[in-house]
Amino acid sequence: MLKSSSNSLILRIELDQKVTTFGEVANAVSLVGGDIVAIDVIRSDKQSTTRDITVNLGEQAEELIADRIRMLPGVVLHHISDPTFLVHLGGKIEIQPKIPVKNRDDLSKVYTPGVAKVCMAIHENPDKAFTLTIKRNTVAVISDGTAVLGLGDIGPEAAMPVMEGKAMLFKQLAGVDAVPICLNTKDTEDIIRTIKNIAPAFGGINLEDISSPRCFEIESRLKEELDIPVFHDDQHGTAVVVLAGLINSLRLTKKRIEDIRIVVVGIGAAGVSIIKMLLGAGAKTILAVDRQGILTRDNTYENPLWDWVAQNTNQEDRKGSLSDAMNGADVFIGVSGPNVLKLEEVHRMASDPIIFAMANPTPEIDPESAAPYVRVIATGRSDFPNQINNVLCFPGIFRGALDCRASQINEEMKLAASKAIAFTVTDDELNEQYIIPSIFNEKVVQEIRDQVVQAAIQTGVARRIPPEFKGSKLLERKLTPIS
């Protein structure tokens, strides 16, 4: 059973101390499998005490716990709240002015009439938008709500908490201002037109949770038609972090990427990009599996990217289901949906199995059940060791792209980001429970940023050279080796 801090509740109870003791309440909580992790006294007098008790419990236990407590004499259950909902009240981000407007003089600078001359300066030279507006430090995080985590097409309003979360992490981890935007259209042309129309305000576009195959066309068209980086996080952010996790897992198992058998399940946005990146890094044996089984080159597919994947994987022409694909696999990478992988299939993997079960919020296999039988297990979640999640990539890669005013985020910049993430974990630190740095490791964003800027300069897509990269200093900076 997966347990996490998100399965916690706060119960406000009023207790008549002459009738029932707090010990009896605690006992009732434990009888339904709950753990009391915090107690806050809200009010107390001689007769009664009101407390907020925070309880960690299984997902199904909310009703049980409420019933148990209501059965106790002398106890009133005022309400139950969920701390995860509490942190979402009113949304998770806000916009703050950078300077206070205290008097008319300030007002006349930041607003009419002063602002007009700044507008005209930009009108004469639109590049000045980078220096005189929020553009140089701001990205749009844009979704149409069609592939939100593994929850599917839940609509633009329901996608907002994820986009707000990404915006929060952009700011907290990398100082990038990010604006969450959810579009009320699923039409490819409409999405492209809308994003092009709002692009002037932004230094980059981070596409998020847009379902495949539309996401591929949307991204490639926007890349062609805009001169700022456009990055579909579920494709490339995920692929960057997967490659980093794989580099480090192979450092542990002493296997070479060229020699291993890799199964990728879920050939959508994330899956296609992961396969491309693994092939680029030297992988030779990959089986791509979706709902109807292993992709094979003698089939033709409606989705042209599946055709591409089929032509570039499965050189041995293996046919069958995921279960067949798992025979002798060294690595399983899941970007599909919940509980797709069975323990029995894990038992048929090669020695030192590596499993990245990355579907969110419920992975392809319960990591606690798989752990005893594998060398490395990673998920996309923050409540287990080895979190392989694109949050390790997007803050740093955009920090780098914005700092050098890159016109795009290219393959070299992505590879540089993967290596930066992988080699943040030193040989001494590397172990089965720590193949990937924590997002709270302060070195990660800076390392990614530096390597990404360097790669952008070397590939000619940087439109500004940050001072620390000027002159010979650039040549002195060492590129991180791939292995």
Ligand SMILES: NC(=O)c1ccc[n+]([C@@H]2O[C@H](COP(=O)([O-])OP(=O)(O)OC[C@H]3O[C@@H](n4cnc5c(N)ncnc54)[C@H](O)[C@@H]3O)[C@@H](O)[C@H]2O)c1
């Ligand atoms: N950990 C991370 O950083 C990360 C990043 C991106 C995506 N993801 C997760 O990966 C999953 C897919 O995301 P996406 O953006 O690629 O979505 P997507 O909709 O573009 O693709 C999902 C693909 O998985 C396939 N699929 C679904 N259930 C399957 C099953 N039972 N067996 C085989 N194939 C199945 C679908 O047919 C589809 O091709 C989601 O759960 C998402 O949360 C995780």
Ligand SMILES: O=C(O)C[C@H](O)C(=O)O
């Ligand atoms: O949002 C996440 O946690 C990762 C990823 O973008 C996903 O869609 O699952």
Ligand SMILES: [Mg+2]
């Ligand atoms: Mg996503």
